Amino acid sequence: MTERGGLSALQEGDASMEYKGNPVSQGYAVGPVYLYSSVVPEVTEGRIEAAQVENTLAAWAAAKAYACRDLEAICARLTATQDNKAAIFHAHLSLLGDLAIDEEIRMQIQDGLSTLDWAIQKTFDKFIRRMQRSKNRLFQERATDFRDVRQRLLLAARGLSPQSLRSLPCPCIIVTHELMPTDTANMDRENVLGIVTEIGGDTSHSAIIARSLGIPAVLGVPGITDALAPDALIALDAVKGLVLDTQDEALLASYRVKADDYRRYLSELLVYKSKEPVTRDGSYVQVLQNLASVGAADLSDAACVDGVGLLRTEFLYMGSDHLPTEQEQFEAYRTVLSTFKEKPVTLRTLDIGGDKTLSYLPMERELNPFLGERAVRLCFRHPDMFRTQLRAALRASVYGNLWIMFPMIGTMEDIRRAKAALEEAKAELRAEGVPFSDEVKVGVMIEIPSAGLLADLVAEDVDFASIGSNDLIQYTLAVDRMNQNVAPYYQDFSPAVFRLLRYIAQEFNRRGKAISVCGELGGKPEAALLLMGLGITKLSMNASSVAAVKKMIRSVSLEDARELAQQACSASYAEEIEHLVKSFLSQKIDES
Ligand code: PEP
Ligand code: MG
Secondary structure: EEEEOOOOOOOOOOOOEEEEOEEEEOEEEEEEEEEEEOOOOOOOOHHHHHHHHHHHHHHHHHHHHHHHHHHHHHHHHHHHHOOOHHHHHHHHHHHOOOOOHHHHHHHHHOOOOOOHHHHHHHHHHHHHHHHHHHOHHHHHHHHHHHHHHEEEEHOOOOOOOOOOOOOOOOOOEEEOOOOOHHHHHHOOOOEEEEEOOOOOOOOHHHHHHHHHOHHHHHEOOOOOHHHOOOOOEEEEEEEOOOOEEEEHHHHHHHHHHHHHHHHHHHHHHHHHHOOOOOOOOOOOOOOEEEEEOOOOOOOOHHHHOEEEEEOHHHHHHHHOOOOHHHHHHHHHHEEEEHHHHEEEEEEEOOOOOOOOOOOOOOOOOOOHHOOOOOOOOHHHHOOOHHHHHHHHHHHHHHEEEEEEEEEEOHHHHHHHHHHHHHHHHHHHHHHEEEEEEEEOOOEEEEEHHHHHHHHHHHHHHHEEEEEOHHHHHHHHHHOOOOOOOHHOOOOOOOOOOOOOHHHHHHHHHHHHOEEEOOOHHHOOOOHHHHHHOOOOOEEOOOOOOOOOOHHHHHHHHHHHHHHHHHHHHHHHHHHHHHHHHHHHHHHHHHOO
């Protein structure tokens, strides 16, 4: 077998290829490759000469015919298996046949002398704006279809077909350079068996999304999109971090068995999901959920958790091609708050920047985007955008128990500024007579080391804080969480980080202020055990981690956790701490 991706070893006469990467979401899968790359055509205003009108009209007819053929093929494929999804594309076909759209585009070309791109863009923008203004929810939702068809036509004009993860042809393994939150926002989850990307570390957003959906994923496999053929059958080992391109039936069969066994293991673990998270010595550890979207499936675990410890509101912005309106946001937040009722819902204000961008919000190219104008810094630059989100959140607060949390806080000035923006939004609503709850709690994420070092002052100034360990590790250890080359420097068990966490926990607990962890550490049983020992007994995690963390909580005592945490803080090496806690836990879990 040949091995690629950092290591290589060749054995004669074996055509199988093996590629190595980071197993960021555990599991196994066997399935065909779906090579995915999202192309967003850029359109600028353009004019043609009168003599080019005929040719441009012909190009319009050709683009439309091309898009129609594509859509008919998709519908034929889907109708046989998934009627509900085929309906979406039938609706797109009928949009292509819409006479009003056709007439408007032809007019833009003939009378307005617009280029084909510009005529398509302008016409669809006009219809989309009309739908967004409509009070009718169905019309508002139709705007998404118009955007998809616009994209399809713009690509068809270039002889290309769009790719989307919204409706996949069959169960498959997605192989792509990088998976952006925009791509996954509307992903056809049922048909994704696994994910493989060329870049992305353990706490990249691709990894977080894969884990939150419980999809096996191997990230950081250089050159994999060139190496694999579309539709090739591959096996994914997201425990060891391997992608196997093989025709060896026996090997594929062994991976199918592993996939079944792993699924069985997960379903056995599921019994813990609804159990009480109480340690052997009777301490209750709050287990909350992180949310990165608010579909019915995301909200189905509300009864098993103590609330939402992190609502990543970016999903609303990234799954859209315009800044979400106050009403759109209000409705999404209300859905979560009314689902969780009296349980806290911690709404993190917009965290864009770093690896997350918005197509419709111009952002300067930065040399170090993770150290740049990210999260609250970006919101401070766009006060209207910030105000819209705060107003929407406050309006929704009457439907549940809202905690508002500001990300990327580095200084006390940041806190003052964010709170002032919140007060302004409140004053506006009061003046307009719009109701909101007086009970809203205000807190911050501690994910920049400076905020951690100021924990005593921060704790005085806020109602609560949640530790964003993904970024806190990145910034404390100066390791880019997206950079595959420095992944070994990104230590989950860093003694330096544990010492900082100990200080933060101590200052918040001393003042009786709530302190939690909502980064990925909170959802990893070994790390969560140490967090409990440091005095952080509120952990927020992806739904897929809840059962395993509850199982861990129920098999240990807080006393043991304290002892281990103390040892961790005096250790010199990350591997020492990892070994300590893993051997302790394997013994405890065997005993239980
Ligand atoms: C974190 O940094 O730990 C966190 C929860 O936020 P994000 O992963 O979205 O940056
Ligand atoms: Mg963060």
